[in-house]
Amino acid sequence: MKKTLLSIALTLAAVIVFAQQEFHVFPENHPETPGTKSGNGSLENPWDLQTALSQKPKIVNGNDTIWLHEGIYNGRFSSTLNSTIENEYITVSAYENDKVVLNGNVDSTEDQTLKVRSSRVIFQNFEITWLGDFTRQINKDGDFKKFVVGINHLSGTNCKFINLMIHNNPGLGFGSWKNTGGTLIANCIVYNNGGLTAEGKSIGEGFYVQNNSDTETRILRDNIIFNNYYKGVEVWSAAKHADTDWVKNITLENNVIFNSGLPSHYRTVDNIIVATDDRNGVNIAKNITIRNNILYHNTNFKKDEINGDAASLTLGFHKGAPVENVVVDNNIIIGRNNALRILYAKSLTLTRNKVYTGYIHLVNPDALKWNFNDNIYYTKKSKAFRNGSIKSYDFENWKLNFNLDANSHWKHIKTFDLNNVLDITENVNKPNEFRVVLFNKDGADVKVDFSKYNIAQAANYTIRDVENFKQILKAGVMDETSQIIFPMNLNQGQANKTLNNFGVFILEFKENTVAEISAKDKGFFRRFFRFLGF
Template structure:
């Protein structure tokens, strides 16, 4: 009997010591429940945001949740939260459906609205931006560059369903000592500023020195002043390899650079290392859609590179895979530099030429190109810079690659109207819809296969006009919903006269169906595990 009682006691001790806790955050100027440095994180005594992000592991640890309640949080913040148990996370999230905005437009020299120095922390469901008036040109005396999120240290964190926009710097920087990071379902747009010569500021800028794979998945990235995603290092004298081990999957990336006046790469994978040590290695691009404004009924034209692979012959790509992507741009939609063991398969490419540098074909026998569909205004579609232009037949016979690939003139270019429908894994009944319609006509989508309830209400948003409901309605028995491709409702983003609305042949939308019964979320801070355990014992 004693042994049995002791066993039960041990089980309860284990249960209570591992119990998850919930904490609460409110703005410091909230009229009813202001957050404070002296709070304890309960609803009665909530923290302010920076106090919550400062908490030591003795207070907030693995499995705990910090709820950020509705409001505007003015400031520039730093997270030092650390989860110490393997594969267990601290969660920092907007509360339920609350609108939570981190506003970095404050008098501070800090270089990011949110700097993250955290291990195994999930950040999700809030907005990171600059509100109101602020400088966006380096010539302005008041200009201070500030990224949206600057992830400087700490491995295995996750960034989920964040909206990062209108920051006078890059949207998201995640640097080499932050391996294992996941960036999922984020909307990243209109970030950047003007320098003396061009727009600057990428949607996402990433590096990785670890052997853990960094995952960038299901994001929407557009209209940033410079590039969309930079898998990149500009250092010319590297002594280690730190642009490696990344998966970019199912992202929609379009019209980057237009805010700065010129289209730039939607994705670049490369380094500029003259030592040949830091090579872009083990990078996978799978099922992404890259687009620049193009009237596909006429002609690909202009300097509108959509994907660039490599820039420095001394640092050739190694073990890069580009599979099942759509790549649409101008004359130079697709550009290759030197590469080894590169796989390029099942892609659709629309542009003027596929550009190679002469040294880009040095290791052509290691290139695995096949089953691609090339659309070009030039029948000599493959251009080796300053050397020769190849027809498809010459390309195949000379290099013995792209054996099963095809070439057509761009006047024959067309695609299925529904390019992509993706269910958001972390948002109930929310879908991302990416459409292409050559003539700009409305598109009918059949949602019957998604097991949605007939009679459910829905709201459609154009991601380029996220504050306005494009259309609302009720799901009918046949499951069909009409998506308008009209682009007339576009409003230029703050401090920017150069951004271009996507042409009506291409559109990215989110559709939200009515929620089912929401899961219960405790609104009371759970007792400290020790207190609850000793209360159970009768003390």
């Protein structure tokens, strides 16, 4: 009996290994093992990137991994990979800790560095950018005639984009379009994308997001999005005469979005907008959840600054398409004038938010379909609730007239402050890495306690400022206090840098890799024997 079971186990192990194939990709100019079209995807005879991304399901399918080895991949690429196995994914990832860069700064007619027409594919752990010198302003008579997107996900469902760095693309950072239901975008860093039109107007969002699926939710979670030339995240459609709806069932959760529009020197703009420009009342932004996000624009809190338009969140755009079933819960919303704008909303929940703004712009509040509660509003003038151009209300009259915000509070901006530690999020896709978001309105350094994260004493760590990611800001060793001091005085007069009162950092611990490997092996064998029924 034991021999029979062992024989079955070995046979099944062989099947599992065969079912989980690994393929290898190298840059075409690699000095030792260049990737080629004629390769077979082996380590000795690897593919080039475009060949790998063009494989049919009979070659690469669910459970398979395509490893991208270190180097710069020059070109504009198109993925048509598709997993035909339900609930199983193809993975396209940098190999181990290799630095992989897709560089779109090449001569090409393609409108994006990475075009995706794929289903059930995970793209993770690499960069999408433009390297070298290039202009950011369109010149119809010069070399730069059109904007180029970082990633365009045009079709295919249930893809995942994880731990990508999308930056310095002269156009939109990431287009997540209507025919791509079920997409997850998580732990990405998206910044400095966009450019200027010939007339000097800024263009190029961090994300442009749509979804036409009634059953699949688009999720953006744990991302860092900043300093894009135009808006941070547009949940949006510009179509004016739609006959179907495709801006629905979208969740934005635990993202940090700041200083949208800053590098354009044109104007600061929305960190998030949720709306459509439909005039038929058909394509209405609906079933949108915005929860646990941190939205920030450069603001001098010591001077009680509110001057200048700096929207952080806008809901609704055209009166013919008021948003429906939008939930805005437990966010920090910091801007100056118009930090929070509710232009046209049919049904809306606004709860547990902290808002710093010059005033709150609302159009035709509807107490029957709006639920506002447990918010804290910081404004300079007491009459900060503006019902369009009709009338302004102080907080007590706002509550009385519209039966909203019964348990909310209004405070003068002189009293504004936040906890120094706004957020610590462990990267579930990268063990031992944390996103740390800090605030100190005086710009003082912040001490952060990591005792609840069970970090081993004497673990080495590095800290990077996301706005200067290539440089290690600080390195050290975890001591017995489990506390680390983060420097906040990082803006030395730089126009495109966050002020010293706000900072976003990546903290990485280096732990005992032997223990990690042991745990991984134990997990594999545990799952394997569970599979056998033991």
